[in-house]
Amino acid sequence: xxxxxxxxxxxxxxxxxxxxxxxxxxxxxxxxxxxxxxxxxxxxxxxxxxxxxxxxxxxxxxxxxxxxxxxxxxxxxxxxxxxxxxxxxxxxxxxxxxxxxxxxxxxxxxxxxxxxxxxxxxxxxxxxxxxxxxxxxxxxxxxxxxxxxxxxxxxxxxxxxxxxxxxxxxxxxxxxxxxxxxxxxxxxxxxxxxx
Amino acid sequence: xxxxxxxxxxxxxxxxxxxxxxxxxxxxxxxxxxxxxxxxxxxxxxxxxxxxxxxxxxxxxxxxxxxxxxxxxxxxxxxxxxxxxxxxxxxxxxxxxxxxxxxxxxxxxxxxxxxxxxxxxxxxxxxxxxxxxxxxxxxxxxxxxxxxxxxxxxxxxxxxxxxxxxxxxxxxxxxxxxxxxxxxxxxxxxxxxxx
Numbered sequence: 001x002x003x004x005x006x007x008x009x010x011x012x013x014x015x016x017x018x019x020x021x022x023x024x025x026x027x028x029x030x031x032x033x034x035x036x037x038x039x040x041x042x043x044x045x046x047x048x049x050x051x052x053x054x055x056x057x058x059x060x061x062x063x064x065x066x067x068x069x070x071x072x073x074x075x076x077x078x079x080x081x082x083x084x085x086x087x088x089x090x091x092x093x094x095x096x097x098x099x100x101x102x103x104x105x106x107x108x109x110x111x112x113x114x115x116x117x118x119x120x121x122x123x124x125x126x127x128x129x130x131x132x133x134x135x136x137x138x139x140x141x142x143x144x145x146x147x148x149x150x151x152x153x154x155x156x157x158x159x160x161x162x163x164x165x166x167x168x169x170x171x172x173x174x175x176x177x178x179x180x181x182x183x184x185x186x187x188x189x190x191x192x193x194x195x
Numbered sequence: 196x197x198x199x200x201x202x203x204x205x206x207x208x209x210x211x212x213x214x215x216x217x218x219x220x221x222x223x224x225x226x227x228x229x230x231x232x233x234x235x236x237x238x239x240x241x242x243x244x245x246x247x248x249x250x251x252x253x254x255x256x257x258x259x260x261x262x263x264x265x266x267x268x269x270x271x272x273x274x275x276x277x278x279x280x281x282x283x284x285x286x287x288x289x290x291x292x293x294x295x296x297x298x299x300x301x302x303x304x305x306x307x308x309x310x311x312x313x314x315x316x317x318x319x320x321x322x323x324x325x326x327x328x329x330x331x332x333x334x335x336x337x338x339x340x341x342x343x344x345x346x347x348x349x350x351x352x353x354x355x356x357x358x359x360x361x362x363x364x365x366x367x368x369x370x371x372x373x374x375x376x377x378x379x380x381x382x383x384x385x386x387x388x389x390x
Binding site for chain 2: 025082136143149154160189
């Protein structure tokens with residue numbers, strides 16, 4: 001019995017996420033995709049219009065993962081804006097550790113999209129970044145963070161710490177993703193300089 | 196008159212740096228390289244043994260650029276370890292702004308190397324990272340930086356801020372690369388938390 005269309009589509013999206021993240025979007029061919037899911041190349045087009053549609057879908061999945069993790073982290077966080085920010089970094093690095101390929105598509109491979117698909121990816125990224133910036137602004141307002149904080153660049157610094165971990169994090173290390181997040185967060189929160 | 200072999204080789208390395216950085220290593224074919232330098236595909240092999248040799252060369256060039264910029268920045272820096280660290284971030288982001296393709300090969304594309312070429316790339320990256328960590332340790336020793344600083348994670352944070360800028364920096368923005376470095380450095384030095 002043929003599998004339902006939606007199941008095949010989900011399988012294609014999973015295969016695309018892995019291929020795009022590991023080989024890079026341009027190096028992942030329709031032929032690779034067809035092989036990964038056991039279809040003939042021509043049959044792919046009954047499921048998708050082309051490769052960029054799959055990249056756009058992987059970016060959506062990545063955005064959902066980061067937003068959901070942030071929702072869950074904040075729901076469980078103490079009512080202290082500094083701790084909420086630490087929880088946000090744990091959530092962010094947790095997604096990278098748990099689903100590195102989807103994270104790589106959201107963080108990196110989206111650049112290969114064009115037109116409306118690219119605009120959508122940029123909007124998803126902007127919305128997530130705005131949530132981080134808002135956490136920082138809340139912390140400034142409540143007095144948990146520095147009153148003179150440069151929030152746009154602090155948000156950029158926060159995201160740099162989180163995002164760059166996608167390039168070096170490997171499972172099975174001494175520290176859990178949460179412990180890595182906490183050590184990076186301590187540097188970000190306390191600063192390297194003498195106060 | 197045929198161009199000297201060394202000149203052709205340098206031209207190939209430049210073309211490879213651009214192709215690897217913009218399309219990704221796996222998507223940059225020998226055919227693309229041949230077209231970029233106006234040679235037939237088969238003729239490339241009189242100059243190089245294969246694509247990975249070119250990637251290894253681009254990584255060397257990237258490492259040279261980062262180390263040279265750091266040398267020059269530190270030579271001109273005031274005798275204050277906090278200011279020297281800021282100068283190091285200016286140098287790092289300056290290389291990314293000035294030679295983004297070589298930077299991308301050193302920071303990112305090196306992962307596609309194998310065997311001895313990969314070991315060499317890792318050694319070059321480790322050596323550069325050790326220089327950053329040493330700057331932090333000097334700062335702790337001199338009292339310019341926090342005495343209880345987690346220097347390995349502070350080095351990772353420093354490099355995350357610098358390296359992630361390779362994904363978002365665009366020329367022609369409102370801020371110079373040095374001004375961007377200074378704003379990021381202020382966040383890193385002072386921290387986001389209240390002291």
